[in-house]
Amino acid sequence: MKRIITAAVTAAAVGLCGAAAQAESLKIGFLATLSGPPAVLGQHMRDGFLLGVKQAGGKLGGLDTEVIVVDDELKPDGALTKVRGLLERDQVDMMAGVVFSNVMMAVYKPIIDSETIFIGGNAGPSPIAGRACSPYFFTTSYQNDQNHEAMGKYAEDAGYKRMIVMAPNYQAGKDSIAGFKRHFKGEIVDELYTKLGQLDFSSEITRIAAAKPDAIFTFMPGGMGVNLVKQYAQAGLAGEIPFLSAFTVDETTLPATQDAALGLQAGAQWAPNLDNAANKEFVAAFEAEYGYAPATYAAQGYDAARLIDAALKKAGGKGDKQALMAALKEAPFESVRGDFTFNTNNFPIQDVYVVKAVKRDDGKYVTETVEKVFEDKIDAYVDECRMN
Amino acid sequence: MSATLFAVQTLNGLQLGILLFLIAAGLTLVFGVMDFINLAHGVQYMLGAYLAVAGYAITGTFWGAMLIALIGALVVGLLLEALIFRHLYDRDHLDQVLATFGVILFLNEAVKVIWGAAPLTLPMPDLLSGSIEIMDGLLYPVYRIALIVTGLAVAALLYVLVSKTRAGMLVRAGATNAPMVSALGVDIRRLFMLVFGFGTMLAGFAGILAAPILVVEPGMGDNLLILAFVVIVIGGIGSIRGAFLAALIVGLVDTLGRGFATDIAKLLLSPSAANDVGPAIASMLIYILMAGVLFFRPTGLFPVRGG
Numbered sequence: 001m002k003r004i005i006t007a008a009v010t011a012a013a014v015g016l017c018g019a020a021a022q023a024e025s026l027k028i029g030f031l032a033t034l035s036g037p038p039a040v041l042g043q044h045m046r047d048g049f050l051l052g053v054k055q056a057g058g059k060l061g062g063l064d065t066e067v068i069v070v071d072d073e074l075k076p077d078g079a080l081t082k083v084r085g086l087l088e089r090d091q092v093d094m095m096a097g098v099v100f101s102n103v104m105m106a107v108y109k110p111i112i113d114s115e116t117i118f119i120g121g122n123a124g125p126s127p128i129a130g131r132a133c134s135p136y137f138f139t140t141s142y143q144n145d146q147n148h149e150a151m152g153k154y155a156e157d158a159g160y161k162r163m164i165v166m167a168p169n170y171q172a173g174k175d176s177i178a179g180f181k182r183h184f185k186g187e188i189v190d191e192l193y194t195k196l197g198q199l200d201f202s203s204e205i206t207r208i209a210a211a212k213p214d215a216i217f218t219f220m221p222g223g224m225g226v227n228l229v230k231q232y233a234q235a236g237l238a239g240e241i242p243f244l245s246a247f248t249v250d251e252t253t254l255p256a257t258q259d260a261a262l263g264l265q266a267g268a269q270w271a272p273n274l275d276n277a278a279n280k281e282f283v284a285a286f287e288a289e290y291g292y293a294p295a296t297y298a299a300q301g302y303d304a305a306r307l308i309d310a311a312l313k314k315a316g317g318k319g320d321k322q323a324l325m326a327a328l329k330e331a332p333f334e335s336v337r338g339d340f341t342f343n344t345n346n347f348p349i350q351d352v353y354v355v356k357a358v359k360r361d362d363g364k365y366v367t368e369t370v371e372k373v374f375e376d377k378i379d380a381y382v383d384e385c386r387m388n
Numbered sequence: 389m390s391a392t393l394f395a396v397q398t399l400n401g402l403q404l405g406i407l408l409f410l411i412a413a414g415l416t417l418v419f420g421v422m423d424f425i426n427l428a429h430g431v432q433y434m435l436g437a438y439l440a441v442a443g444y445a446i447t448g449t450f451w452g453a454m455l456i457a458l459i460g461a462l463v464v465g466l467l468l469e470a471l472i473f474r475h476l477y478d479r480d481h482l483d484q485v486l487a488t489f490g491v492i493l494f495l496n497e498a499v500k501v502i503w504g505a506a507p508l509t510l511p512m513p514d515l516l517s518g519s520i521e522i523m524d525g526l527l528y529p530v531y532r533i534a535l536i537v538t539g540l541a542v543a544a545l546l547y548v549l550v551s552k553t554r555a556g557m558l559v560r561a562g563a564t565n566a567p568m569v570s571a572l573g574v575d576i577r578r579l580f581m582l583v584f585g586f587g588t589m590l591a592g593f594a595g596i597l598a599a600p601i602l603v604v605e606p607g608m609g610d611n612l613l614i615l616a617f618v619v620i621v622i623g624g625i626g627s628i629r630g631a632f633l634a635a636l637i638v639g640l641v642d643t644l645g646r647g648f649a650t651d652i653a654k655l656l657l658s659p660s661a662a663n664d665v666g667p668a669i670a671s672m673l674i675y676i677l678m679a680g681v682l683f684f685r686p687t688g689l690f691p692v693r694g695g
Contacts, residue, residue: 034505035497035500035505036606036607037505037507037605037606037607039500039505040504040505040506040507043505043506169667169668169671190650191663192650192667193663193666193667194646194667195646195667195670195671197611199602199603199608199611199612200400200403200404200601200602200643202400202403202404202532202643203397203400203401203643203644203646203647204646205526206393206396206397206400206523206526206647207393207647209523209524209525209526210390210393210523210525210526212525222507223507223603223605223608226507226509226603226605227601227602227603230509230601230602230603231601234519234527234529234531234532234601235519235526235527235528235529236519236521236525236526236527237525237526237527240525252506253507255506255507255508256506256507256508256509256603256604256605257509258509
C-alpha cells in the first residue's frame with residue numbers, strides 16, 4: 001500500500017515538474033522503522049529530516065527535493081527489497097536514514113556497491129566504522145559504542161567502585177556492556193541479562209536492591225526501558241542508587257515515564273538545551289511544527305538534511321559526485337551539537353555528554369546536559385578503516 | 389541468597405502469576421468450552437490498557453478509567469464476537485488461527501493510528517500509590533500487593549461461579565461435551581457469547597491492572613499471549629483451577645529462574661560462562677516445564693474431568 005502511494009506521489013511529482021526541471025531536482029530515499037513498537041524512533045528521525053528539508057524551502061542545495069520515505073518494518077530482508085526498489089526503480093540520488101543496526105547491515109552493502117551516497121541517520125555498527133567503511137557512507141549520528149563508553153567513563157570519573165550492569169540478552173546488549181567496561185575499571189558486582197522484550201523487572205530490581213551497588217548501568221531501549229524506569233522508581237530506588245543508561249531515558253520514552261524518570265542519567269552526543277544558535281532554532285522550530293520535544297534521533301535526522309544542503313551548495317549541485325563527496329567530508333554546516341567534523345571513516349568526531357531527565361517549565365519532559373564526558377570523541381574502530 | 393531475598397522473589401513470582409491467570413482464565417474458558425482458538429485474546433488485554441488510558445484522560449481518576457475500560461472491553465469483545473468470531477465456531481482450528489491473527493494485526497495497527505506509536509502510561513490510584521519497605525533498601529509498591537489480592541479475589545469469585553452456580557454448571561458441562569449440552573435444550577450460542585464476553589472482560593481487566601506498572605504500547609499483549617497459552621497447556625485446557633495453579637507455577641518458575649539461575653550456574657561454571665548460560669536457561673525454563681508436562685501428562689496437570 002505504502003509503495004503504491006509512494007509510486008503515485010512520485011509519478012505525480014515527475015509529471016508536475018516536467019522534463020526541463022528534472023535535471024535540477026534531487027531524489028532522496030529515506031529508510032526508517034515506522035511500524036511496530038520502535039516506530040517512535042523512526043518517527044523522530046523522519047520528522048527531523050523533513051524539518052531540515054522544509055527549512056531549506058523544499059530545496060536542499062537549491063535543488064527541488066523529493067524525499068521518498070520508506071518503512072523498513074525492522075525487517076532486514078524486507079528492507080533490502082525496498083532499498084533495491086529505491087535504487088533501481090526510483091533511481092534515487094542519495095539514501096539516508098536507518099534506525100536499527102541489523103537493518104543497516106542488510107542494506108549497507110547494496111547501497112555502497114551501487115555507488116550511491118548514503119547519509120546514516122542513526123545506526124552505527126562497528127564493522128561500518130572499521131573494516132567495511134566506505135567513501136560513500138557518512139553518518140550524522142555516532143558509532144554504536146559511544147554512549148555506553150561515555151557512561152563507563154562517567155562512572156569511573158564519579159568514583160563508583162561497585163556497579164551492576166543490565167542489558168537484554170542479545171548482541172547489542174552484550175556490545176553495550178563491553179562498551180561500558182572499556183573505560184570503567186571498578187568492580188562489576190553482577191551482570192544481569194534479561195529476555196529481549198521483558199516486561200516485568202521486579203526480579204532484577206530485587207537483586208539490585210539486595211546487592212546495593214554504588215550505581216547501575218543499563219541499556220534498555222524502547223518499551224523495556226519505560227517499564228524498567230517506572231518499576232525502578234516504584235521500588236524506591238530512583239533516588240537511592242544512581243541510574244546510568246544509554247538509549248533508555250530520552251524524549252522517546254519520557255512522555256511515558258514522566259516523573260518516574262526525573263534525575264535518571266544517560267549518555268548522549270546531543271540534548272535539547274545544548275547552547276548554540278543552530279540548536280535553539282532547531283528545537284523551537286521542531287516543537288512548533290510537530291508539538292513534541294525532539295530526541296537525539298530527530299537532531300540526527302535534521303543534521304543529515306542540513307549536511308546534504310550545505311554540501312550540495314559547496315559542490316555546486318549533484319552533478320560531480322566526487323566533488324560532492326569531498327564537500328560532505330568537510331561537513332560545511334552548523335550542527336545542532338556545536339562542534340562537528342568527520343573522522344577518516346566518515347563517522348563524527350564529537351563531544352559526548354551525560355544528560356539527565358528533567359521537567360521543563362512548560363511541562364514537557366526532556367533531557368538536559370549534566371557534564372561533558374568526552375571532548376572530541378573518536379570511535380574505537382577508525383584505525384581498522386582503509387578507504388580506497 | 390538470603391531468605392528475605394527468596395521471599396521477595398516469591399512475591400514477585402506470585403504477582404506475575406496472578407497477572408497471567410487473569411489472561412489465561414478467559415483463554416482457557418473460550419478454548420475449553422467453545423473449542424475456539426482465540427489468538428486475539430492478547431489484543432483484548434492491550435485494549436483494556438488503552439481504554440483505561442483513554443478513560444483516565446476523560447475522568448481523571450483511576451477508578452473512573454477502570455469502569456470505562458471494563459465496559460469498553462466488554463463492548464469491543466461482544467462486537468468482535470458478533471462480527472467475526474461467531475462465524476468461525478464451526479470452522480477448523482487453522483481458520484480460527486488465521487482469522488484471529490488478522491484481528492491482532494488490525495487492532496495493533498488501529499491503536500497506533502488512534503493513540504500513536506509512543507508508549508503511554510496510566511498513573512496509579514492515589515489510594516494505592518504508597519509502598520512498604522519489605523527488605524532493606526527495597527520498597528514494595530502497595531499497588532503490586534493489591535494486584536495479588538485482587539487476582540486471588542477474582543480466582544475465588546470464578547471458583548464460586550463455575551462450581552456453584554447454574555451458569556457455571558453449564559460451562560463445565562460445555563467444556564466436557566458441548567453437543568450433548570446443546571441436545572439437552574441449552575442455547576449453546578448464548579452460553580458461548582456469555583463466556584466469550586466474560587473472558588474478554590477478564591483480559592481487559594488484566595490490561596487495566598497492568599497499565600500502571602507496565603508500559604502501554606501497541607503489541608503489548610502479544611508476549612503475554614504466548615505465556616497464557618503455556619499456562620493453559622500446563623494447567624489443562626478448559627480448567628479454571630488448572631489455569632490458576634499453572635499461572636502461579638509459571639510465574640514462580642520464571643521469576644525465580646531469572647532471579648537465581650545465574651547464581652546457580654556460577655556454582656558449576658566460571659563466572660563469564662555462567663553469565664551466558666544463566667539467562668539462557670532462565671528464559672527457557674517455562675518452556676522446558678511445558679514440554680515436560682506435555683510428555684508426562686498430555687492433558688495437562690489438572691485436566692477437566694470426564695472429557
